[in-house]
Amino acid sequence: MTVDERLFEVLEALREEGWPEVEVFHKRGRSRTMRTTAYGETTSLRQEEGWAVRAGDSRRSFFYAASGPPRPDAGWPEADGQGLRLPSARPVPSWTAPSSLDAPLIGEVEARGFLEGLARALDQEVPGSRLLAAHLDDGSSESQLLSSRDVAATVRQRVASLHLDAVGPGEGQRGVSLDVAQREVRRFSPTALASRLADLLLVSGKGIARVRDRGEFLLAPTVAAGLLAALSDLWVGPEAESRLAALVDRGGRFGSPALTLIDDGRLPGGVLAAPHDGEGQPTREVVLVEEGTFRQPLVAWWQTRSPKLASACSRRPGWRDLPRPGPTHLYLRPDPSLRVASLLENLGRGYYLIGLAGAPRIEPGYGRFAAPVDGFAIAGGRPTGPVTGTWLVGSVSALFKGIVAVARDLTFSTVGAGLVGSPTLLVKGLELRQQP
Amino acid sequence: MPFAELDSAGIARSLAQIADHPADLADAFFERTEEIELPDGEGSPGLRVWRETGLAIRLLREGRTWLAGRDRISADVYHDAWRRVARAMPRTQYPQPSLKHESWGEPPRAPELLELPSNVRRALRSHCVTAPLELTVRRHRRWTRVIGTRLASGTERENFYSVRAELPTARYGCLLSELGTDTADELARRLVKLHRAHDAPPPSAWCGVSILGASATAVLLHEAVAHALEADTLAFGGHPDAAIGVRMGSELLDVFDDPTSAPDTVRRAADDEGFPVVRRCLLRSGVVQQPLCDTAWASRGEMLTAGAGRRGNRHLPPVPRSSHLELVAGELSWQDLLAEADGGLYLPEAERGSLDPLTGEFTLRFPFGRRIENQAPGPPVGPCTLKGRVSDLLDKVTGVGRKVRSAGAGWCAKDGVKLPVWATCPALRLEGVEIVP
Numbered sequence: 031m032t033v034d035e036r037l038f039e040v041l042e043a044l045r046e047e048g049w050p051e052v053e054v055f056h057k058r059g060r061s062r063t064m065r066t067t068a069y070g071e072t073t074s075l076r077q078e079e080g081w082a083v084r085a086g087d088s089r090r091s092f093f094y095a096a097s098g099p100p101r102p103d104a105g106w107p108e109a110d111g112q113g114l115r116l117p118s119a120r121p122v123p124s125w126t127a128p129s130s131l132d133a134p135l136i137g138e139v140e141a142r143g144f145l146e147g148l149a150r151a152l153d154q155e156v157p158g159s160r161l162l163a164a165h166l167d168d169g170s171s172e173s174q175l176l177s178s179r180d181v182a183a184t185v186r187q188r189v190a191s192l193h194l195d196a197v198g199p200g201e202g203q204r205g206v207s208l209d210v211a212q213r214e215v216r217r218f219s220p221t222a223l224a225s226r227l228a229d230l231l232l233v234s235g236k237g238i239a240r241v242r243d244r245g246e247f248l249l250a251p252t253v254a255a256g257l258l259a260a261l262s263d264l265w266v267g268p269e270a271e272s273r274l275a276a277l278v279d280r281g282g283r284f285g286s287p288a289l290t291l292i293d294d295g296r297l298p299g300g301v302l303a304a305p306h307d308g309e310g311q312p313t314r315e316v317v318l319v320e321e322g323t324f325r326q327p328l329v330a331w332w333q334t335r336s337p338k339l340a341s342a343c344s345r346r347p348g349w350r351d352l353p354r355p356g357p358t359h360l361y362l363r364p365d366p367s368l369r370v371a372s373l374l375e376n377l378g379r380g381y382y383l384i385g386l387a388g389a390p391r392i393e394p395g396y397g398r399f400a401a402p403v404d405g406f407a408i409a410g411g412r413p414t415g416p417v418t419g420t421w422l423v424g425s426v427s428a429l430f431k432g433i434v435a436v437a438r439d440l441t442f443s444t445v446g447a448g449l450v451g452s453p454t455l456l457v458k459g460l461e462l463r464q465q466p
Numbered sequence: 467m468p469f470a471e472l473d474s475a476g477i478a479r480s481l482a483q484i485a486d487h488p489a490d491l492a493d494a495f496f497e498r499t500e501e502i503e504l505p506d507g508e509g510s511p512g513l514r515v516w517r518e519t520g521l522a523i524r525l526l527r528e529g530r531t532w533l534a535g536r537d538r539i540s541a542d543v544y545h546d547a548w549r550r551v552a553r554a555m556p557r558t559q560y561p562q563p564s565l566k567h568e569s570w571g572e573p574p575r576a577p578e579l580l581e582l583p584s585n586v587r588r589a590l591r592s593h594c595v596t597a598p599l600e601l602t603v604r605r606h607r608r609w610t611r612v613i614g615t616r617l618a619s620g621t622e623r624e625n626f627y628s629v630r631a632e633l634p635t636a637r638y639g640c641l642l643s644e645l646g647t648d649t650a651d652e653l654a655r656r657l658v659k660l661h662r663a664h665d666a667p668p669p670s671a672w673c674g675v676s677i678l679g680a681s682a683t684a685v686l687l688h689e690a691v692a693h694a695l696e697a698d699t700l701a702f703g704g705h706p707d708a709a710i711g712v713r714m715g716s717e718l719l720d721v722f723d724d725p726t727s728a729p730d731t732v733r734r735a736a737d738d739e740g741f742p743v744v745r746r747c748l749l750r751s752g753v754v755q756q757p758l759c760d761t762a763w764a765s766r767g768e769m770l771t772a773g774a775g776r777r778g779n780r781h782l783p784p785v786p787r788s789s790h791l792e793l794v795a796g797e798l799s800w801q802d803l804l805a806e807a808d809g810g811l812y813l814p815e816a817e818r819g820s821l822d823p824l825t826g827e828f829t830l831r832f833p834f835g836r837r838i839e840n841q842a843p844g845p846p847v848g849p850c851t852l853k854g855r856v857s858d859l860l861d862k863v864t865g866v867g868r869k870v871r872s873a874g875a876g877w878c879a880k881d882g883v884k885l886p887v888w889a890t891c892p893a894l895r896l897e898g899v900e901i902v903p
């Protein structure tokens with residue numbers, strides 16, 4: 031029996047029990063994980079499979095999820111709590127699955143070779159440094175969704191992620207970490223990754239803290255995306271408009287004209303690009319902020335009465351998860367004509383911040399933010415010394431209104447079940463402090 | 467017991483075929499879990515159930531581990547996982563072992579969950595707190611069995627509850643070994659304390675006497691003793707063997723990890739590698755006795771003992787972790803702990819802690835506290851943080867309470883592996899630690 035037939039069987043079984051709203055979801059995937067430390071290596075081969083049902087009527091509902099293939103004879107729990115409403119099927123624009131979805135998973139020898147090459151490249155960049163731990167995960171998955179409202183969706187995905195922990199040669203030096211994601215392992219460049227780690231190690235080992243300073247700030251994609259991610263709730267849900275109202279000026283602007291913020295579940299080349307979201311709704315590009323002006327929030331179909339506003343942003347990372355609205359590929363639109371190097375050359379006095387040393391803190395009500403940052407002091411377009419143990423602070427409003435220029439190097443970071451991306455940003459109106 | 471009828475001899479025989487080097491270790495891990503959640507009042511859909519069954523085959527050889535996890539249990543699935551882990555296929559294979567196990571019988575039910583939210587609301591009203599409450603309660607059940615080439619454990623069973631409760635002014639989460647008649651009152655009491663301390667100003671930076679309640683002591687021990695003595699953490703600074711005999715803290719500290727004396731519903735006889743658990747002395751009079759080790763780490767040091775291997779789930783390899791921490795009671799009564807502590811802080815609960823394994827820097831975050839006045843807890847103070855290096859911090863213990871209680875149970879999420887941890891502790895007196903707002 032095929033998975034589709036099994037899903038249909040479960041759907042029919044629940045309909046016969048009298049449930050008007052039924053949705054059956056199935057996901058299976060394979061992944062190879064290699065984790066290396068100074069003391070050993072672990073290679074895991076996972077084959078995961080599970081399914082989930084949401085069923086209910088206007089007064090009560092239940093959720094049942096189980097490992098293995100779908101079964102119509104699973105004992106269902108007693109329905110309770112809130113009623114359930116599911117979305118209807120909507121036409122899906124044409125979609126061509128990326129060819130890389132079919133590429134085989136990385137082999138054990140190849141994975142080991144990749145990580146060893148990375149360790150060698152790091153040692154060349156910073157002699158005496160060590161890769162404390164590396165965690166490489168390469169996986170593919172296929173999910174199917176069938177509902178009593180004629181939704182029938184299939185999504186295939188392929189994601190490779192890499193987490194690196196490294197430490198420099200200095201005594202008692204703080205370790206640094208790096209997380210990256212691509213569709214395939216072969217798209218990771220060991221030399222580029224080693225170079226990024228080397229920059230972070232240099233700053234953490236030799237950087238000094240700045241007590242207090244102002245100037246222009248060049249925020250590398252990791253820093254800018256980290257701030258966007260920490261603020262991502264700002265744009266999610268029907269309350270987004272009232273949240274943002276406090277940040278909008280008299281001219282109706284939320285940010286500078288250089289700020290255009292987009293969420294796109296089918297972003298061409300996006301690692302998580304898919305034709306449907308986690309509830310089978312067709313994904314699309316949604317412009318949240320256009321040239322500094324707020325356009326619309328990120329809302330799931332059930333959070334708005336207007337189909338035009340529905341953003342198809344229900345994320346469902348696995349069969350254990352309920353769909354929840356949130357960013358898919360949330361990104362700040364890059365300027366294809368602007369190189370990072372030209373922004374740096376024109377930076378008279380300021381800082382080039384290349385990494386976050388921890389999670390940014392956001393004040394309740396989105397008043398102020400503080401982010402622990404690492405980077406370089408810049409004068410006349412040249413670095414004058416590394417900076418660490420320092421916080422970038424300011425108001426959330428100043429962050430968005432102070433964006434002067436946006437470079438072309440759009441880079442995504444993994445955030446929960448979604449991706450948040452940003453190019454390098456030139457920002458004014460913020461401050462460096464030793465304490466948040 | 468779902469795994470009582472597994473063909474342990476047949477499984478051990480098949481594993482012996484892939485463990486063909488003298489020091490190899492191979493095992494099969496069988497897991498079944500059930501979680502039933504009643505979401506908060508606004509949650510849709512209503513009752514939520516997760517049921518999982520699966521297995522993993524592991525081969526450990528010369529510092530390398532191969533692991534194949536599957537989300538089903540059947541002879542075919544077992545054989546496929548076994549084949550993936552084998553480094554060389556044997557010329558002849560034994561017949562596939564029987565993997566007969568109980569199927570899920572009854573539909574999932576947890577009637578004890580249904581009354582809790584309304585009971586907590588009622589208890590809050592009795593404290594004159596009428597703010598809207600969001601409460602999510604979940605029952606966790608897990609059965610595991612490990613069969614290896616050397617050991618075959620019995621089926622281990624865990625059964626506990628997790629609760630997350632939130633008022634507009636207070637947030638509280640905990641693990642409970644059972645839902646009793648007084649659970650709702652106890653949850654309400656803790657929420658009310660947080661609610662009443664909500665507007666209290668944080669204390670100014672303080673470096674004097676601080677008294678940690680049993681719950682806060684449990685979190686402190688978990689972060690500063692248990693995590694610090696996990697073999698994989700110790701390895702950041704050298705060989706874990708080297709830690710044995712090192713003075714780590716005050717001589718008042720006798721700390722054990724003892725899964726056999728955990729609350730009944732989570733008590734263990736074997737760890738997640740099938741190795742019998744022991745009452746492991748972590749610190750005796752402040753001196754390191756035995757780090758927390760799984761089999762892989764124990765094989766690397768003559769003085770290291772396995773028995774503390776825990777798996778987040780079948781897809782993850784075992785890691786050395788604590789299960790149930792115990793701080794041996796001291797001699798001080800509550801009055802003795804508070805003696806000459808006026809102006810100091812009483813910190814009953816900690817909401818989270820963290821340890822940097824490279825630098826040994828440690829932080830513990832408290833949601834609220836109370837200023838000690840007239841040798842008793844006085845007016846509330848707001849959120850604050852204890853900071854320091856582990857070795858300095860544990861040296862500043864100057865008193866241990868004589869009344870121990872189950873306290874500070876919670877989730878440990880080191881390296882993304884989420885595990886329930888339990889503790890039995892008295893209160894603790896510290897002098898000269900830095901508390902900052």
